[in-house]
Amino acid sequence: MFPMKDLCSDKVLGLYFSDGKRRVDYVLTYHIQKSGSTRRHKRSSRAPLQPKEDPEVAAQEHQTDYHEDDKRFKRDEFEENLQKTGLELEKDEGSTIPGVGFLKIHAPWNVLCREAEFMKLKMPTKKVYEVKQGSSVVEKIRMFIHKVTAPLHPKVDTSRAQCQKPLSHPFSREKQHLEWMDGWMDINNIYIFVACDIFIESCFCSQLLYEQWASYSVFYKYQPIGLIRKYFGEKIGLYFAWLGVYTQMLIPAAIIGVIVFLYGCATVDDNIPSMEICDPRNNITMCPLCDQACSYWKLVTACGTARASHLFDNAATVFFSVFMALWAVLFMEHWKRRQMRLNYVWDLTGFGEEEEVLMPSIVCVCVCVCVCVCVCVCVCDEKVKLTCTDRLPAYLTTVVMMGFMIIVTFVIVFGVILYRISIRAALHMSSHPVVRYNIRATVKTTAAIINLIIIIILDEIYGAIARWLTRLEVPKTDKSFEERLIFKTFILKFVNAFTPIVYLAFFRGRLVGRPGNYLYVVGSYRMEECAHAGCLMELCIQLCITMLGKQLIQNNLFEIGLPKLKKMLRRRKSEMVSIQEPVPHKTLKRYEKDQLLGPFVGLNPEYMEMIIQFGMVTLFVASFPLAPLFALLNNIIEIRLDAKKFVTELRRPIAAKAKDIGIWYNLLRGLSKVAVIVNAFVIAFTSDFIPRLVYQYMYSPDGTLHGFVNHTLSYFNVTDFDPGTEPLQPMHLGYKVSVCRYKDYRDPPWSSTKYELSKEFWAILAARLAFVIVFQNVVMLMSDFVDWLIPDIPKDISLQIHKEKILMVELFMKEEQGKRFAARDNQDNCTVPLSANQRPPQPRSRPVSQANCS
Incomplete structure (x- = not known):
């Protein structure tokens, strides 16, 4: 990283051509x-x-x-x-x-004006109108909040509402109602030919960004979105605006999540099922957890797991799931309104897809050269077209490779399952009591860490494969290429990150069988069971390690370490070449300093990181209410980390216009819909919420949960073990066991239909399915109601847009009247000779202030 003073002190070297007049653009x-x-x-x-x-x-x-x-x-x-x-x-x-x-x-002035017309670049008109502030109660509340939060706003925030806003219209040199661009900075702040840290004004902006945005000491302040847009362009400005809104919305979610967690901590001593498990007087003997090496065990030994599970599996988690579903809808609506406000302030309300295509040819060619694209999207010759037959091999390759990568993910998850099964059996055969006592915690933690390492490695591999597959398809435009790349990358990384979590939530403990008839895989490996309190605790551990690991290792550490390492290698390589080919000592020019910085690779990695985090926060929030808190703490660091990276570690990217965040919004909306279904199944099938309700209102003699633990345990006669699967140490507890218990709803061995699924099982299954249907429809209905209730466009913005349209029509009418009067005067004076002091009208040229700058 170069000190900001050094970057700004070089006012001559590298900023102009050799003549010292023409500025480098x-x-x-x-x-x-x-x-x-x-x-x-x-x-x-x-x-x-x-x-x-x-x-x-x-x-x-x-x-x-x-x-x-x-x-x-x-x-x-x-x-x-x-x-x-x-x-x-x-x-x-x-x-x-x-x-x-x-x-x-x-770029000479006439070229800039020509390209500004091609881009339909909006410029201010000569008419400026006052934005009147209302006197309603809502406006007074807004002003009060603004005064209270004034210390949280940076001093350079130009995105806040101003008292005056000029009208704007696509630039044309023939329009008289447009202001002439009096100032080199007016067009170059938006124009796409702005070089990386070339202009002195840009250097001043970068210094402000470094002090007011990229510093960790201002983490509590809002971002200077206006200055970010001014320096990096609308596309990057929208990303940081979206990240700020997302982080801001995580604050209430984190607070409610902490309250839910504290509620679990406060009620753990009053939880009847946990008290029954921890009561040594119950003397419940459980069946072995594995064949031969494992012996009978007491249910009281699972006391710690049962108490820990209550922290995340309680009645408050249902409320929190409903809250998070509504929170996701509120977040989407809040962002749409924020995006519309930014579009209005940044003059993007009329920006359409046709304007995105009409980019200057120089920019498209430069981008194609820089990224080594073989097929340029700017070629206007439409004689050569790729038909569906030409693209079919690429599409088939994409489908086959995507399916193969997903299968690879499933195979790796299955390998981790085999690791857990084998390591548990090996630890049970250990003679050390400490090892045998911590078997469950050891297996859970090590398996979660292995899953994390595999996820991090496969993420990098899948990203490269997705880019290769997208290039095979040869999309027509850059936008099509980006959308296809995002979709493929999202599918692969989503499957990679959530497959272990989905297995723990919905499959583990349900494909086990029963004592005497267990399900085996790969020979003699018996499928793993959940603890008596359920798999929710293991799911919570997996989510916690995955979130913290991905955010701390893959995201933050890689974003800090890798750019610095690459920068050090580039500097070292340059020094080695200088030793082999000595050159006279010179002061590095500005563009030579920028050459040592890292290239800008796009916003896709930044968005993908946050989308996966959004999935972690919403999809399985019923099992991990602290997920919003972890996401909030990470994003507070992430914003300043990304800011520092963009300002000091990367070359300044080409400014690009955008009116929204593109396909990422659709992915967010899809995740919020899927989250409702996933949380419904987690509450119904993974937690014991439904079995507790069914027992309390159907089977409990006193309407409480007393006896619930005994109700969930079935009986098994030890004489019914398959030969070779009975414990090697049947007297491990000091007495002979004739009947052991296991968690399931099955008939006892003395029944005529022994070990068959009982009536309680089918009653609970029906209740679970009914809960999923009711929960999904109620939450979806509430979400749609909130979506309908909140308008996408703020009322004040819609009124201002309507007012601007009326004023623009008035300007057009006045201008047309002026043209007619001028034409009539010209006809009257066309025969009048020019006097000696008069000169013929000169064509418009670059203003004197601009000529001096060049």
Whole structure:
């Protein structure tokens, strides 16, 4: 990272062409390589006694020279095309960084105006109107909140409402109602030719961002969204605005989650099922958890697990699930309103898809060259088109590879299951009492850590595979490429992150069988069971380790460590080349300093990280109410971490317009809908909420939960064990066991239908299914009602947009009247000769203030 003062002190070197007048607007970087004769001469001068040159080496150098000449020819052709568009170029191949050349580009004023018309860039009109503040109670409350939260706003926040807002209209040099662009900064703050940290004004903005946004000391303040948009463009500005809204909405969710967790802590001593499990007087003997190596055990030994499960499996979790479903809807509605307000302030209300396509040709070509895209989306020749037959092999490859990767994920999860089964059996055979006592905790923790490591590794692999598959499909536009890439990456990473969690929530403990008739996989491996208190505790541990691990290791550590490591390697490589090819000591120019920074790879990794976190927060929140709190703490750090990375570690990206967050909104909306169904099944099938209700209102003699634990346990006669599966130490408890208990709803061995599913099982299953249907429909209905109740566009914004349309119509009418009067005056005065003091009208040119800047 370069100190901000050093970046801003270099006001001359690298900011202008060699004439000192024309300002550098953009810089392209390319690699230069010395000719083969020069390399051979240097090699011979360093090693004069070297034997005769190898023919293969000479052929390889000749081929390298050929490729270098071909690249040089393509660069020359590209530069000619740039000059034909009116741009002015200057090369710098004698830079301090060996092997790197720079092409400096200056955009004259007439080119900027022409491209602004092509882009339909909005400029302010000559009419400015007052935005009147209402005197209603709502407005007074808003002003009071603004005064209270004033210390939380940064000093450079230009996105807040102002008393004056100019009208705007797509720029045209023929429109008289538009303000002339009096100031180089007015257009270059939005124009796409702004170079990375080239302008002095941009350097000042970067310093403000570094102090008021990228510093951890201002973590409690709002983000300067207006300045972020001004420096990075609307697309990046919308990302940080969305991240800020998401983090802000996590505050009430985290508070409610902590209250639910504290409620579980406060009521754990009054929980009747936990008290019955922990009561040693019950003397309940449980069946072995594995074949042969495991022996009979007392239910009282599961006291700690039962008490811990109550912290997350209580009546408050149902309320919290409903709350989080409504919270997701409120978050989406709040973001839509915030997005509409930003669109209005940033003059994006009329920005459409056709304007996104009409980008200047220089930008599209530069992007294609920088990312090495073989098929340029800006080619206007439509003679060559890819038919469905041409794309069919790529689509088939995508389907096969996606299916294969999903199967690989399932296989890896199954491998972790086998690890848990085998390590549990091995630990049970240990002679150390400490090891045998902590078997369950050891297996849970190590398996969760292994899952985390696998998720992190597969995330990187799946991201590369998704990009490769998307390139095979050859999408027409950059937007189509990005949407397909996002969809593939989301599917693979979502399956990778949530497959272990889904297994723990819905499958573990249900594919076990019963004593005497267990289900085995891969030979003699018996499927694992849940603890008596259920699998909710293990699900909570898996969610906790996955969230903390992904956020601390994969996201934050990688975002801090990898950019710094790559930057150090680039600097080291540059120093090594400088030693081999010494150059005179020079002060690094601005674009040479930027060359040592990391490239901007897009916002997809940032969005994907938050989308997966949103899934963790909403999908299984019934089992882990502290998930919003962990997400909030992570995002507070994430915002400043991303800010520091964008300001100091990455090259300034090309500013891009966008009116929304694109396909990410649809993914968020889909996750919020799926979350309702998932939480309904978690409450109904994973927790004991429904069995407790059924017992309390159907089977309990006194209407309480006394006797619930005994009701959930079935009987098994130990003489019915399959040969070779009975415990090797049947006297482990000090007495002979004739009947053991296991958690299931089955008939006892003395029944005529022994070990068959009992009537209680079917009654509870019916209640679970009924709860899923009722919960899903009620929550969906409430969510749709909230969605309908809250308008997408704030009322004040809709009124201002309507008022602007009326004012623009008035301006157009006045301008047309002025043109008619001017035409009539010209007809009357067309025969009048010019006086000596009069000069013919001159065409509009670049203002004097702009000419001085160049």
